Amino acid sequence: xxxxxxxxxxxxxxxxxxxxxxxxxxxxxxxxxxxxxxxxxxxxxxxxxxxxxxxxxxxxxxxxxxxxxxxxxxxxxxxxxxxxxxxxxxxxxxxxxxxxxxxxxxxxxxxxxxxxxxxxxxxxxxxxxxxxxxxxxxxxxxxxxxxxxxxxxxxx
Numbered sequence: 001x002x003x004x005x006x007x008x009x010x011x012x013x014x015x016x017x018x019x020x021x022x023x024x025x026x027x028x029x030x031x032x033x034x035x036x037x038x039x040x041x042x043x044x045x046x047x048x049x050x051x052x053x054x055x056x057x058x059x060x061x062x063x064x065x066x067x068x069x070x071x072x073x074x075x076x077x078x079x080x081x082x083x084x085x086x087x088x089x090x091x092x093x094x095x096x097x098x099x100x101x102x103x104x105x106x107x108x109x110x111x112x113x114x115x116x117x118x119x120x121x122x123x124x125x126x127x128x129x130x131x132x133x134x135x136x137x138x139x140x141x142x143x144x145x146x147x148x149x150x151x152x153x154x155x156x
Contacts, residue, residue: 003104004135010035010126011102015070015092018078023068023090025126032065032133032155033126034148037105039119041073041081041091049121049141054087056145063152070094071119105137125151 004011010033014024025033036053038046053060053067060067067089071078078091092099097119100106105122108115123144125134134151136144 003137004124004132006132006134008132010124010130010132011099013092013094013099013102015094015099016075017090017092018075018082020075021090023092025068025130028066028068028126029130030128032063032128032152034060034065034067034123034152035103035126036067036069036121036123036144036148037100037103037119038069038071038121041071041077042084045121045141046071047081047085049144050081050087050091051085052141052145053089054085056149057088059149060152063149063156065125065148065152068092070099072097072100123148125155127155 012025014022017023069091072094075093078093082091094100097106100119105120109118120138123136123139125148127133136147
């Protein structure tokens with residue numbers, strides 16, 4: 001999958017969140033949005049990444065940013081993940097991985113020699129005009145908050 005370049009328009013999407021509500025990227029027009037993709041709810045790396053974003057909510061709000069998490073999990077699994085860790089931001093179900101494909105984060109992965117298709121952990125910062133201010137492919141869970149925060153501070 002081709003990767004998205006900084007400065008290009010963020011691909012539009014409409015997905016269902018953990019509460020069954022439809023969420024569109026365009027709902028946040030005029031705001032800064034952190035969109036992060038994670039492989040599977042309630043797994044160690046995804047929990048670390050999501051909880052770090054939860055813990056950074058106050059700082060991210062000061063930077064006028066909202067957070068949207070996306071994985072191929074169904075809304076029910078997203079809801080359990082949110083409830084278990086009190087994440088408090090929309091977790092979107094991309095069960096057909098169409099949005100992941102648009103963002104270039106769906107592809108072949110290898111784990112212990114086994115090949116399969118899945119999400120590459122990634123994070124994007126969308127500026128208020130709807131363009132990508134940053135695209136972080138293969139980001140580590142612990143680097144997500146520092147890297148997106150730096151970009152958001154530069155957008156002030």
